Amino acid sequence: MIRKIARPMLASVYIADGADTLLNTQAHVEGTEVVLDRIRYVLPRKYAKRISSDPELVTQIIGGTKVGAGSLLALGRAPRLSAAALAAVTVPTILARNAFWETQDSEEKRNRRNGFVTNVALLGGLFITTVDTEGKPGVKWRATKAAQQGKKQVQQALPTKSETEKMTGKASDWFQDTSEKVSEYAHVAQDYVDDNKDDWIKTAKDTATKATGKASAYAHIAQGYLDDNKDDWLKAAQKNTDTAKKGAVKAASKAQEKANFALKVADETTGRAAKKASKNANKLQNQADKSLNKAQKKLKKFNV
Structure with missing residues (x-):
């Protein structure tokens, strides 16, 4: 029950921010361009060339991703995947809007710091959502359990030591009986x-x-x-x-x-x-x- 309430609450922030980004794209283009420049600076040249040179288009993509993934998270549809998508687009938002270390104005620095802390807290909530299995076994647990079950089935299929000894005894008796019959037939023929x-x-x-x-x-x-x-x-x-x-x-x-x-x-x-x-x-x-x-x-x- 708590998930049905918490997920829409967490997603509402990103849906509103994404809608604002789509409606007021020009207001966010500058921050997006700064983030793109930093990414190009960090990446090697052959990868940096692949980064889009249209900051307006990138801004619209980020806004659309927030609205779409936030809506899915609020509805409980693919919550782990939608939370991971929101976490991926939150990082450039933090760098573009809440880089408090880049300003000297005390009031602006305080506002950016508060926004930075808020977004980091929301990002933590998204990380928790990405690993929330709703009480169901996780992928790692299911894989381990499947491996253990398969090993158990293989061991059950293999004959035990007593069964092996029993089969060996039967084979030995069969060979002995066959040898005796062959010898008897040979004497009869002679x-x-x-x-x-x-x-x-x-x-x-x-x-x-x-x-x-x-x-x-x-x-x-x-x-x-x-x-x-x-x-x-x-x-x-x-x-x-x-x-x-x-x-x-x-x-x-x-x-x-x-x-x-x-x-x-x-x-x-x-x-x-x-x-x-x-x-x-x-x-x-x-x-x-x-x-x-x-x-x-x-x-x-x-x-x-």
Whole structure:
């Protein structure tokens, strides 16, 4: 309940000051320009160049920020963020209006000092508001609590020492049982081989004997077939040999006839046609010679 009263009271100061700044901008431009010059003097040159050179615009921005953030604080909307914004724009206001160390007039110095103290007090109230969580856990506390909760859940998920030992014992028992079963199966297989190897050897010998007998029978059949048909095969081979001899002689005779005819044509013709006929006769004669040589080779082969 106290927050609903205190926040509008604190915000009213800044809302009124911001409204006055917007309505009477020219009255506050000089102070803003002084503050901007001091900021440029303190900052490095590359950052000082980025500071706005329009003090009137900066004054309006500061006034608008005070009105907007003050209104949000009074309504209780984002109070911590709005209080931080008001604290940020209060500092240049103090330097612009309440720099009591810059004046020599005693009355003005006293007024500036009173304003300085008042604004500092208000700034303290803003700082308190920025860290006010309304009884709710802060970000740091919530982060720490979340980390502790996560650590606890991880520890709960991990197996305890007794569970680990139990799992190890089960795995050891399983491996031992498996090893015993494998050994038992191996003995059973060995006994089965010992009991049946004689039968397997006998079966293999019988199969080999049967195969040998069949092979011998097939050999006798093949020999009988060869004896029955060798005379017919020999006659057929001789007949084929005679046919081949006749074909070779006939081919050689035919080639020689062509060569003789071409030679005769060459003798009967004259001029260019005679040359062509003579060339053709020579070509045919070579072919006839080759056919004759081939026939002679075949005849020699068959005689052998």
